[in-house]
Amino acid sequence: MLVVQAFTLLPGADHGPSELAAATGLHITVVYRILQSGIATSIFLRVPPGRYRLGPGAAQVGMQAMAATLDAGVARPALEHLSRTVDGFALLWVLSPYGGPRKAYGTSAPGRYDFESLGLSVTDLIEVSHSLRVGASGRAIAAHLPPFLLSSILEQPLPAGAGPGTARTPAEFAASLDEIREAGYAVAREEVPGWSAVAAPVMWGDSVYGAVSVLKPSSLMSGDLALPVAATVATAERLNLLASGGTDPRSLAG
Structure with missing residues (x-):
């Protein structure tokens, strides 16, 4: 959840693991594992080279939350x-x-x-x-x-x-x-x-x-x-x- 929140607070759409680690206070290896697990559910998308952005899975979660x-x-x-x-x-x-x-x-x-x-x-x-x-x-x-x-x-x-x-x-x-x-x-x-x-x-x-x-x-x-x-x-x-x-x-x- 901290990683998702970091995407909403950092400027721009694409971010690397080290940038997200600095924003969340998590170790970079932990951030990397979170990013990899989120790719499977489209919460995150990998954007070359070595950067990530929020994906359609995150948008779906947000829309569901807003609708309710x-x-x-x-x-x-x-x-x-x-x-x-x-x-x-x-x-x-x-x-x-x-x-x-x-x-x-x-x-x-x-x-x-x-x-x-x-x-x-x-x-x-x-x-x-x-x-x-x-x-x-x-x-x-x-x-x-x-x-x-x-x-x-x-x-x-x-x-x-x-x-x-x-x-x-x-x-x-x-x-x-x-x-x-x-x-x-x-x-x-x-x-x-x-x-x-x-x-x-x-x-x-x-x-x-x-x-x-x-x-x-x-x-x-x-x-x-x-x-x-x-x-x-x-x-x-x-x-x-x-x-x-x-x-x-x-x-x-x-």
Whole structure:
């Protein structure tokens, strides 16, 4: 398990036994035996010359774990409560690794809004919705990713539909992530044109699973964000508990 974890923490995809031994504190011969045993089950793949990467067996384990973590039907009552509390469009976004780190739609409680309300073309909606460079939810997720994944996010171009409030430079983006880690939530003003949002990360142990966000037209989002911030963070905390196998029936009932 230590060797698998090292692959998720070290920069790059391919690593040699000596590099993995240094990262895990295990003797190189132990690491080598673990790698060889994992090849048989496709947990690891051998990549010439003398290097290894995580294989399809590891991906299958990860997908199975993610699929059993937070069912949309379980999460939706919490989002409905958030939507009613803030009178906004509440969404759960899930971290997706495909094609580089991005977010995927989990489930939502739209309230009186829907995706058409955002006023984006289909292309812009898809690009903006999936990018971690844009929006409070994207930055709430990005703030909790390993450093080597952050660099790949910065290499992704900004979607054409990104609004004027989007952090345009790597320095601005990085500074916003520091603020999010400190505060525990993210705020977006006009990152989707005409809309403002608050988001908080949903954690699965020490790993980021996704983010909860609530959007409202900027003209209706008060300058005092105390209520949307408190409600969004509380919703994320409830989903953290559910992702970890706990239950919170009282807080999810309303």
